[in-house]
Amino acid sequence: MASLKEVAQRASVSLMTVSRAINEPQRLKPETLAKVREAIDALNYVPDFSARKMRGKSSKLSTLGVLALDTATTPFSVELLLSIELTAREFGWSSFLVSITSESDSERAVSQLLSQRPDGIIFTTMGLREVNIPPRLVGKNLVLANCISPDHALPGYIPDDFGGQYQAMKLLLQKGYRNPLCFYLPESVPAGIRRRAGAEQAWREAGMPAEQLRQFHMESGDEHYRDVVQILERFAPNGKPDFDVLICGNDRIAFLAYQVLLAKGIKIPQQVAVLGYDNMVGIGDLFIPPLTTVQLPHREIGREAVLHLIEQRPNQGLIKIDSPVLERESL
Incomplete structure (x- = not known):
């Protein structure tokens, strides 16, 4: 394994300069830093941070x-x-x-x-x-x-779960949706409570009647994801939904909802729009049509x-x- 001294010799700099390139690169001129990094890469040098800490030579976070x-x-x-x-x-x-x-x-x-x-x-x-x-x-x-x-x-x-759902509800209202059906995460989950509060705040600010905002929470446990199927059966009898947008507690709920709605011949978004939450990695664009959702940061x-x-x-x-x-x- 290459040593700090070998890196310094290859880059034609001092040992202190190599140390600074590793620990405080902002203190070096760009051309000097580039020379040291080229030497480190060429020699496959691996800094020994643990040894440095044991010697007590660094008070900085490493x-x-x-x-x-x-x-x-x-x-x-x-x-x-x-x-x-x-x-x-x-x-x-x-x-x-x-x-x-x-x-x-x-x-x-x-x-x-x-x-x-x-x-x-x-x-x-x-x-x-x-x-x-x-x-x-x-x-x-x-x-x-x-x-x-x-x-x-x-x-x-x-x-900011409250703010995310608040902004999402404002978008729905701006687009003219007035009969939402909401299926949130469990009340035992902090995000479930905060997202519902955000949606309700935007709804109230728009002057919409509280009874027109129909809301449900999942029960705890992954086995309860399928409960959305029964709820959709209840509010879309004979393939005729009495809601114009489905607000889902996360993208997994939206995935199930897509299957139920499309199986009933209900067109998305022409008859019912769907909103998810989380922006699950690599999933949103795989929905047909692609899913509108809120990004977990x-x-x-x-x-x-x-x-x-x-x-x-x-x-x-x-x-x-x-x-x-x-x-x-x-x-």
Whole structure:
């Protein structure tokens, strides 16, 4: 394995210049930085951050540990983890991931994480939820990503579920839809409550009658996704829907709704428009017609969580990240 000295010799610079290229690249002239990076690539040099930390020669953040509860085991939130890794890499920091696979696995995961002596920790989950922080992480340099603590005392970055659904409902009203049927996530899920509140706020502001906004929540558990089939049967007897737009709690609900509506011969969006939520990676454009949905800002959440640690931002509580509406042909 190549050494720091060999990199310096190949680039014709000092050892200090190589160190700065790795740790503080902004301090070097672009041409000098390019020479050092060419030497690093040519020699396949790998910086030994752990040795540097053990010697106590760096007071700056160098390693981010990611504690992932369900995040790495589901396809819907991979973008969050990728954003964390790429942002850390962009600023010259290393990162590593430890997954929590169950509640009973928490102690093992925390021990594994802390054994690496991370300078900062990101606790992340799949799907916005309230989490109990393991006691051994209390007082650590910790930021939450896509989750909240019971007392909201920890810094965290979460999607603006209220704002996303609020803007989506405003779009529907602007387009003239007046008879929505809403099928939200469970009331036990933070996003389910916040998205409903956002839709109701936009509805009230438009001066629309409350009884005209028909709303349902899923029961908890994936097996209840199919409940949307019965609800659609109830409100679309004989293939004649009495609603003009279906507001779905996420894109998975919209996927089921498409099948039911199209099987009944109901045209989307000519007879019924459909709105999803999440913008599941690689899925939205596969709907026919393509699904209008709200973007979960996983990429931005991951990036902001990393920058919170790198920039040593003060604890500002929960920061909500915009969730934009992505309009496609289902409206």
